[in-house]
Amino acid sequence: MSRLASLDYIFAITLITSFLDAYGMGANDVANSFATSVSSRSLSFRQAILAAAVCEFLGAILVGSRVASTIKDDIIPLSNFPTVGFQMLGFGCVSAGSATFQLFATSMGMPVSATHTVIGAVVGVGIASGGAQSVRWEWSGVGQVFAAWGIAPALSGCIAAIIFLITKFGVLKRKNSTTVAFYAAPFYFFAVAAILTMSILWKGASTVKEGELTTGVLVGSILGAGGGVSLLSILFFLPYVHCQVVKKDYTIKIWHIFLGPALWFRQPPADATENTLAVPDYYKGHHDEDWAHLDKGNRRGEDVEAADGAEESMSHKSDPIRRNSGESNRHPSQLAEEVEKECRSTDFTGRPPKPYYHPIEGAWIExxxxxxxxxxxxxxxxxxxxxxxxxxxIHEMQKSGSEKTQKKIRDMHANATQYDNNTEHMFSFMQVMSACVASFSHGSNDVSNSIAPLAAVYQCWKTSQYSGSEAEVPVWVIAYGGIGIVIGLATYGWKLMSVLGNRLTLHSPSRGFSMELGASITVILASQFGIPVSSTQSITGATIGVSCCSGSWRTTNWKALAFFFYGWCITLPLAGIVSGCLFGIIANAPSFNDV
Structure with missing residues (x-):
């Protein structure tokens, strides 16, 4: 059938709001997912953007369609919409409501779930169009979503804690931890590769229908992929890391990894010693000396107080600056000014300086x-x-704030154990791989959720028919949403990353690897069963699980966690109010019922 030409404007507006929704997801939800990798220094911010651009697309295309169908079709019945035009309007309002709330939450520095935002917007339109009784609150609709809110953080926290405890006592706390990590690396690579392959083949890939692959083929594919990656790690990864960690070769570059076994015979520079920094310092910025400016500021503050107390007794004398140029005789106001200047120089924000705007004279139209x-x-x-x-x-932003805030972060990090830096370097490569799995998992759930309203509107507009349960999400719609996600992460992702990562607990590659892998397993399992879980809550639960196992209860910023929980609680109702009110106002406007 021909398209609904009279409703072109709804499709055009939904294109805009869907892009903004994807932009907000990239700036909020995806930034939340990659904050772990960036905070542990396993990935730079730009590398995280590149990983998102590739893995989010793959996850959405391969395993994302089932979750999109759950949100689109299993919450609001078609009977809520008397005409196709009403359904287009409804899902257009869903997109607008979701985009509005995500951009608002991002501007407030509040990490929220894109999944819950879209579901809340759908529920709001459902109530506005057919009343609360028309929304499917049972298990087949919203019920499983409510259950996932509690299950996902708890499950991911337990899985991540188990992974980290195995790593902690099996590798990190061993006397020869670097050697143990060296031999354990192939097994870790095998596990991550097997999980990634399982996520694609086990009832997930849209190109593989159920029943086409036998159990033997599935098991063989999973074990074969894991074994292949493990073999590649032995041939290429271990020689490369051996040059860095054992030989202290600080001249080796990442592209030398392709030399493979030839690196065993590579000779290090003559000046390579045990003190040579051949690997990055993954705890940079979190050592005791990195917080010395706080104690120094306190000492200088005491000098200012002492100078203020002596000001009255010196008031009858001549100006001490003219009389003596020594520091002890400087005027209190001068000393206070220097202390303030020093504090400003140590309170980094991490953001580039704002541009200088040239003033104009006369009328602007000239x-x-x-x-x-x-x-x-x-x-x-x-x-x-x-x-x-x-x-x-990003790392300076996570440490920035008032002196009181910086002291809290310092004390929190002091309660977390810092492991051998060379051993952490081994896990940095594993975390890069687990970060890709996490991004793939996120794409399988949340990307499809954000573009599901656009897919429904496009189906109605193109065919002049209702978008039913069999409607497929076009590839161009997924690509369109992916572009918005990458742009959102690149331009505004720093906002959320500044309140996550090391601001919640101390991060390192071994911790981040456990967090991401635990969250990935949880999200992948949920996507296979068609349950739209929150990757935000999964990675948060995994972070808390690992944090509780890496020190005392003081290693976690519980105040920040409470703020995150508050954001989760208001997501569904606020997104629902925006989309529901918008739909109600437009649907009851004069002449719309004639369409």
Whole structure:
């Protein structure tokens, strides 16, 4: 059938809101997922963007269709919409409500779930269109979502804690931890590769129908993929890491990994010693000396107080600055100014400096003023807001804040054990692989959720028929959402990463590997059964599980966790209110019922 030409504007508006929804997901939900890898220094911010661009697409295309169908078709019945136009309007409002709340939450630094945001918007439209009784609250609809809210964090926390405890007592706390990690690496690579293969083949890939693969083929494929990756790690990864960790070869580059076994015979530089820094310092910024400026600030503050107390007794004398240039005789106001200047220099925010805006004289419409605004004001502003995120120092942002906040973060990190840096370097490569699995898992759930409203609107607009349970999500819709996600992560992802990672607990490659793998297993299992779980809550649960096993209860920022939980609680009702009110206002506007 022909398309609904009279409702082209709804499709066009939904295209815009869906892109904003995907943008908000990238800036919020995806940034939340990659905060672990960036915080542990296993991935840089730019590398995380690249990983998201590849893995989110693969996850959405291969295993995302079933979850999209659950949200789109199993919560609101078609009887809520008397015409196809009403269904287009309904899912257009879902997209608008979800985008509005996600952008609001991101601007507030509140990590929320894209899955729950879309579900809340769908519930809001369902109540507005057919009343609360029309929403499927039972297990086949919203019920399983409510259950997943508690199950996902608890399950991912337990799985991540088990993985970290095995790693902690089996590798990290061993006397020869680096050697043990060296021999254990192939087994870890085998496990991660097997999980990734299982996520694709075990009732997940859209290109593989149920029943086409026998149990023997599935098991063989999973074990074969895991064994292949494990063999590659022996041939290429172990020689490369041996050069870095054992030979202290600081001249080796990442592309040398392709030399494989030839690296066993590579000779290190003559000046390579035990003190040579051949691997990154994964605890950089979290050592005691890195927080010395706080204690120094306190000592200088005491000097200011002492100077203030002596100011009255010196008031009858001549100016001490003129009389003596020594530090002990400086005027209190001068000393206070120097202390304030020193504190400003140590309170890094991690953000690049804002551009200087050139002032104009006269009317802005004058040609030379237009040129000044475009050349010296608009272009620097666009560069700052579009590409400033790529120049943001995420680690400094996670440590920034008032002196009281910095002290809390320092005390929290002091209660967490710092393991051997060379051993952590072994796990950094494993975390990169687990980060890809986490991104793949996120794509299998949340990408499809964000573009499901657009897919429903497109189906109605193109065929002039209701979007039913058999409607497939077009590939271009997934690609469209993926582009928005990557742009959102690149330009605004720093906002959420600044309140996560090391601000919640101390991160390192071994911890991050356990967190991401535990969350990935939870999300992948849920996607295979068609349950739309929250990757945000999964990675948060995994983070808390690992944090509780890496030290005392003081290793976790419980205040920040309470703030996150508050955000989860308001997600569904606020997203539902926005989309429901928007649908109710437009649907009851004059002349719309004539469509």
């Amino acid at each position: 040609p030379w003023n237009i040129w000044i605004m475009l050349r010296y004001n608009l272009l620097p502003a666009a560069n700052y807001y579009l590409f400033g995120g790529l120049r943001t120092n």
